[in-house]
Structure formats: C-alpha cells, structure tokens
Amino acid sequence: MSIDKDLKQFLEKITAFASRTGIAYRTGDIYGGLAGFWDYGPIGVEIKNRIKDTWWTDFVRNRDDIVGYDGAIITHPKVWEASGHLSSFTDPLIFCQGKCKKKHRLDHLLEDNLKIHTENLDLEGMGDLVIKEELSCPECGGKLGKPITFNLMFNTQVGPVQDSASTAYLRPENAQLIFSGFRNVIDSTRVKMPFGIAQSGIVFRNEISPRNFLFRVREYELMEFEYFTDPQKTNECPVFDDVAHNMVNIHSRTDQETEDAVDYTSMTIGDAWEKKIFKNKWQAYWMVISNEWFIHKMGINPDKLRFRQHLESELSHYALDTWDIEYQYKFGWKELMGCANRTQYDLEQHQKHSKAKLQFSETDKSGVNRFVPYVVAEPSVGLGRILLTVIADGYQEETVKDRKRVVLKIHPRLAPYDVAVFPLQKKPQIISKAQEIFKYLRTEGFIVNFDDGGSIGKRYRRHDEIGTPFCVTVDFETLEDEKITIRHRDTMEQTRLPIKGLVEELKNLGSNYLAAKRI
RNA sequence: GCGCUGAUAGUCUAGUCUGGUAGGACUCCAGCCUUCCAAGCUGGCUGCCCGGGUUCAAAUCCCGGUCGGCGCACCA
Incomplete structure (x- = not known):
C-alpha cells in the first residue's frame, strides 16, 4: 500500500522534476499531451546527446570490429514481410460486448472452438464465422462485437495515391535495416569476421499502453548492433578471457520459476559460462561489455543491474536465446537492454524473400568458405530508457541546514554542463574576470555555463539539480592572486587553485569521478 | 483496449461534498540589500485539462473526450 504510494510519488516526482529542469516535457503539452511521445528540453537534449555520443564512440569509433549504419525510417514494405514483423505485429482481435469486456485473439478463438485453421481467412471471413457459428465470449458468455486488426507498426502512404500498394511502415526496430543493407556493407567495406554493424536511430511502436514517463513510449531512439560470426564458430570468442573475471548479477530461469527467489546471484562471467548458464560465448561477452559500460560510462549503480534470461515462452519469433540487463526501478526490475541471439534467421529470411545472396565469403588455406552469417548477439537499448535510468539512479535528495538539496549525481561526462562559472559579487571587475575564465574554458573544449543570477548559494543549488559536476x-582575491574556487557537486567541498592549472584539474576530476565515488 | 482513480500557475497545494469574481508557499523576472551554499525586503508574470450541457451564475453539478497513476491484457 505504502509502496504503491511511494512508487507513484517517485514517478510523478521524476516526471515533474524533468519538466521543471528542462529535461523532458510532454509533447504538445499546451494541447493536453499525446500519450507515448515526449519532447526533450534544453537540459535533456544535452544529456541525451552525450549518452548517444558515448555509445557511438565506445561501440563504433573505438572498436576495430564494428562499423556504423544509418537506415531509412520509412522502410521498404517487403522488409517487414520478410522479417516476420508484418505477421507477428498484426493480430486479429474481437471484443466481448457482454459483462467482461475482454478482448480475444480471434484466430485462437476460432481454432479452439471450431477446430479449424484460420491462415486462409481474412478478418471479414473470420468475423462471418463468428456470426454463423453463433460464438460467444469464452470468458463470460457475452455477445462478441466486430473484429478488428491490431497492428503495432505505424504505417503511412508513400506517394500521392493512397492504396494498399503504397503502404509503407515506420520501422519498429533498426535491425532490419542492417540486415537488408548487409549485402551493401560487405561489398563496400573490408569487414572481416567476426564483426558488428551498429545503428542508432528512432523507431516507432504503437504500444497499447505507454507508461512510466520515458520508459514505455511509442517513438524512441534505439541504439543497437548486430554481431555476426561464422555459424561454425559461434562460440569462438578469444576476447572472452579479457572479461572472464568480471562480476555479474545473474537472475536465472530457475530463479524466475522459484517463489521467493533472490533478486540475483553474483558470480564471475567465467563461472557463469562454466556452469552453462549461457548458450553462447559471444552473447555472454557482449552482456558483460554492456554491463561494464552502464556501470563505468553511464555511472549506474552496479547493485541495481542484473542479467535476466528470457523464459522460453517470452522469446521473440526470431530469437534462440535472449538476455536482458535489468535495472531495479522504483516500479520494479525492468528491461534496460535486451541482447538476443537471432541466429541466421533474419539474413536467411531476407535471402529467401529478396533472392539476393546474403552470404559472406572468406578464403583460407583450405579454400573458399561461404556462409550466411550468424547473429550471436544483438545488444539493443533505448536511449530514452538510459536517460531515465541515469536520472532515476542519480537523483538524490539531501538535507543541508534543514533545507532540502536536490542533486543529480550523474557521471560528469553526461552532465549538461561540464562546469559553471560564477562571479561571487556583481562587481564589474569580478564579472569581467569571470567572463574571461568562462570564455577560456570554452575555447579549451568544455561545455560551460555562466551564471550571475541570485545569491551564490542559489546558483550552486540550481547547478546541483541539473548535475553540473563542478562550479568555478x-x-x-582572484583579481590579485589569479586563483579561483572550485566547488564539487557531490560533496560541496571547495578547493582553491590557480587558473593556470584549472583545465588540467577539471580533466582529472572528470576522469577520476567513478574511482572517487566508490571510496 | 477494459476496469478503478485522478487533473487548480513552472512546482506543491487550499477551495469541489454544500455553485456566487481562485488563495497560499516555493520557483521565475525586476529593483534594493547582501556576498561562498536555495538569506531578507518591495514589486511583477503565469492557473481551474479540453468540448458540450444544466443554471441568473460552474473550478465546483451532469455528459463526452484528452492526459496521468494503478490493475488486467499486450509486450516483435
């Protein structure tokens, strides 16, 4: 009961906090908002761009084995036919008009009641059968209404003539752009197995009920990559040894099927592999790499992250095995990242539908080796979900001199400003000196904010709230000794140091942040 | 999508039962004062989610919708 209340308060608090500080607002707010869609404000867009930049830098630019891709949002309709999204995203439904008002899968209803197959029936045909056979609601016996199709993909019309031939879909995932563009990538670059293709971009899913602020939305930016191997070598992962000693929190299938099970068990990924908890070594490897990235680059509390394996029943139509990295939100453990083993399913589907050869060839001593590459891992994460997690994890309320201090303890590299510069007094000499330092830090590449509004304490609090890690x-006295005071967001400590050493100091403080946080 | 529940300024909230010109706190802006942690004083901006109905009169009552929260369902 009180948990529900806390939960509600926390979510609404974070939503209000985000709106008040310029992180995110409801879209079309003055018209009452649109469910599942959000706008990012001046502070939010900075944090979001930094998360995205960090991801792209770490998973594309700084890796020898991953290349980038940026596919079209409105995608060739055949792509979704081949991928299976058109059929798995579209369900025929029928609603009970009696007491219970429940909706039912129309195809399942007919199959169960009439013992027939429905593959060759269209919606109308199925609806006619319901009337002809006088079927009623299996739940309450009530009358059934008109059948409808429910499609989770947004569609639109390409060109001025609107008919079924011009229907195209807004992509519900980036992966299919990578698969359908795979031939072009291997023909135009010199990638070698194993390798990945990464994409960050907006996707659209017409979710039934968007919930929980940025958590479940209808339009969001998905950052994901497909990691391909030779299907004969799916477990040859030489880099696994580099991470074998890393600790991870495992929530196994057995745990999920056990009542009162613990949230997770900590072990090294090497042990987890030995215990055969993972089916694929590369998948285990990418789970650890991603987990380390969330901890060290996103600054997320490691104790609130765990690996959860999907149950057989919840696997997607294309997946052999899927693992989520879950975060312990106030509303429960929920998926932050998903990592599916998609096998050769997608490339084979596209090969079948397009008749294009989606094979990779390698030559070695024994000759030419040709194969349809195997996707061992697809680490896929929503940018907005990371932003929400970073904020929820970093949001702190402290009491300082009997007053509430709100501070966003996020990783300095994700903060909307690296540093803020204040003149202590509104005296012209001090202001111009502060301006000079402000401009100097900008030319040195920092994202800087200048603030001379209100009292000094108010300025510190304002920047605490949006996560600015350092204030100068x-x-x-600066006018005489060329020294400034640097003030730390997390501890409120102040140190005085020469302007000359400021740039170096700020760089060190930023990179040492997590080491300091752990002590 | 169904059920329950709610919506008053940027934020928090009083007023709704019992219809009669919407009040406070914080924030924000300007000025004064102060000058290293949301200090003080003065002034100012901004609000009854939207659309109908009832009524002399609607934030308040009724109907419809939108948005939020929770549960169910859904979750490639």
Whole structure:
C-alpha cells in the first residue's frame, strides 16, 4: 500500500522534476499531451546527446570490429514481410460486448472452438464465422462485437495515391535495416569476421499502453548492433578471457520459476559460462561489455543491474536465446537492454524473400568458405530508457541546514554542463574576470555555463539539480592572486587553485569521478 | 483496449461534498540589500485539462473526450 504510494510519488516526482529542469516535457503539452511521445528540453537534449555520443564512440569509433549504419525510417514494405514483423505485429482481435469486456485473439478463438485453421481467412471471413457459428465470449458468455486488426507498426502512404500498394511502415526496430543493407556493407567495406554493424536511430511502436514517463513510449531512439560470426564458430570468442573475471548479477530461469527467489546471484562471467548458464560465448561477452559500460560510462549503480534470461515462452519469433540487463526501478526490475541471439534467421529470411545472396565469403588455406552469417548477439537499448535510468539512479535528495538539496549525481561526462562559472559579487571587475575564465574554458573544449543570477548559494543549488559536476567561483582575491574556487557537486567541498592549472584539474576530476565515488 | 482513480500557475497545494469574481508557499523576472551554499525586503508574470450541457451564475453539478497513476491484457 505504502509502496504503491511511494512508487507513484517517485514517478510523478521524476516526471515533474524533468519538466521543471528542462529535461523532458510532454509533447504538445499546451494541447493536453499525446500519450507515448515526449519532447526533450534544453537540459535533456544535452544529456541525451552525450549518452548517444558515448555509445557511438565506445561501440563504433573505438572498436576495430564494428562499423556504423544509418537506415531509412520509412522502410521498404517487403522488409517487414520478410522479417516476420508484418505477421507477428498484426493480430486479429474481437471484443466481448457482454459483462467482461475482454478482448480475444480471434484466430485462437476460432481454432479452439471450431477446430479449424484460420491462415486462409481474412478478418471479414473470420468475423462471418463468428456470426454463423453463433460464438460467444469464452470468458463470460457475452455477445462478441466486430473484429478488428491490431497492428503495432505505424504505417503511412508513400506517394500521392493512397492504396494498399503504397503502404509503407515506420520501422519498429533498426535491425532490419542492417540486415537488408548487409549485402551493401560487405561489398563496400573490408569487414572481416567476426564483426558488428551498429545503428542508432528512432523507431516507432504503437504500444497499447505507454507508461512510466520515458520508459514505455511509442517513438524512441534505439541504439543497437548486430554481431555476426561464422555459424561454425559461434562460440569462438578469444576476447572472452579479457572479461572472464568480471562480476555479474545473474537472475536465472530457475530463479524466475522459484517463489521467493533472490533478486540475483553474483558470480564471475567465467563461472557463469562454466556452469552453462549461457548458450553462447559471444552473447555472454557482449552482456558483460554492456554491463561494464552502464556501470563505468553511464555511472549506474552496479547493485541495481542484473542479467535476466528470457523464459522460453517470452522469446521473440526470431530469437534462440535472449538476455536482458535489468535495472531495479522504483516500479520494479525492468528491461534496460535486451541482447538476443537471432541466429541466421533474419539474413536467411531476407535471402529467401529478396533472392539476393546474403552470404559472406572468406578464403583460407583450405579454400573458399561461404556462409550466411550468424547473429550471436544483438545488444539493443533505448536511449530514452538510459536517460531515465541515469536520472532515476542519480537523483538524490539531501538535507543541508534543514533545507532540502536536490542533486543529480550523474557521471560528469553526461552532465549538461561540464562546469559553471560564477562571479561571487556583481562587481564589474569580478564579472569581467569571470567572463574571461568562462570564455577560456570554452575555447579549451568544455561545455560551460555562466551564471550571475541570485545569491551564490542559489546558483550552486540550481547547478546541483541539473548535475553540473563542478562550479568555478571568481572573487575579489582572484583579481590579485589569479586563483579561483572550485566547488564539487557531490560533496560541496571547495578547493582553491590557480587558473593556470584549472583545465588540467577539471580533466582529472572528470576522469577520476567513478574511482572517487566508490571510496 | 477494459476496469478503478485522478487533473487548480513552472512546482506543491487550499477551495469541489454544500455553485456566487481562485488563495497560499516555493520557483521565475525586476529593483534594493547582501556576498561562498536555495538569506531578507518591495514589486511583477503565469492557473481551474479540453468540448458540450444544466443554471441568473460552474473550478465546483451532469455528459463526452484528452492526459496521468494503478490493475488486467499486450509486450516483435
């Protein structure tokens, strides 16, 4: 009961906090908002771009084995036919008009009641059968209404003539762009197995009920990559040894099927592999790499992250095995990232539908080796979900001198400003000196904010709230000794140091942040 | 999509039962004062989710919708 209340308060608090500080607002707010769609404000867009930049840098630019891709949002309709999304995204439904008002899968209803196959029936045909056979609601016996199709993909019309031939879909995932563009990538670049193709981009899913602020939305940016191997070598992962000693939190299938099971068990990924908890070594490897990235680059509390394996029953139509990295939100453990083993399913589907050869060839001593590459891992994560997690994890309320201090303890590399510069007093000499330092830090590549509004304490609090890790204050002594005061967001500590050493100091403080946080 | 529940300024909230010109706190802006942690004083901006109905009169009552929260369902 009180948990529900806390939960509600926390979610609404974070939503209000995000709106108040310029992180995110409801879209079309003045018209009452649109469910499942959000706008990012001046502070939010900075944090979001930094998360995205960090991801792209770490998973594309700084890796020798992953290349980038950026596919079209409105995608060739055949792509979704081949991928299976058109059929698995579209369900025929029928609603009970009696007491219970429940909706039922129309195809399942007919199959169960009439013992027939429905593959060759269209919606109308199925609806006619319901009337002809006088079927009623299996739940309450009530009358059934008109059948409808429910499609989770948004569609639109390409060109001025609107008919079924011009229907195209807004992509519900980036992966299919990578698969359908795979031939072009291997023909135009010199990638070698194993390798990945990464994409960050907006996807659209017409979710039934968007919930929980940025968590479940209808339009969001998905950052994901497909990692391909030779299907004969899916477990040859030489880099696994580099991470074998890393600790991870495992929530196994057995745990999920056991009542009162613990949230997770900590072990090294090497042990988890030995215990055969994972089916694929590369998948285990990418899970650890991703987990480390969330901890060290996103600054997320490691104790609130765990690996959860999907149950057989919840696997997607294309997946052999899927693992989620879950975060312990106030509303429960929920998926932050998903990592599916998609096998050769997608490339084979596209090969079948397009008649294009989606094979990779390698030559070695024994000759030419040709194969349809195997996707061992697809780490896929929503940018907005990371932003929400970073904020929820970093949001702190402290009491300082009997007053509430709200501070966003996020990784300095994700903060909307690297540093803020304040003149202690509104005296012209101090202001111009502060301006000078402000401009200097900008030319040095920092994202800097200048603030001379209100009292000094108010300025510190304002920047605490949006996560600015460091504030630099210029006072009357600065004019004489060329020293400033640097103030730390997390501890409120202040140190005085020469302007000359400021750039170096700020760089060190930023990179040492997590080491300091752990002590 | 169904059920329950709610919506008053940027934020928190009083007023709704019992219809009669919407009040406070914080924030924000300007000025004064102060000058290293949301200090003080003065002034100011901004609000009854939207659309109908009832009524002399609607934030308040009724109907429809939108948006939020929770549960169910859904979850490639």
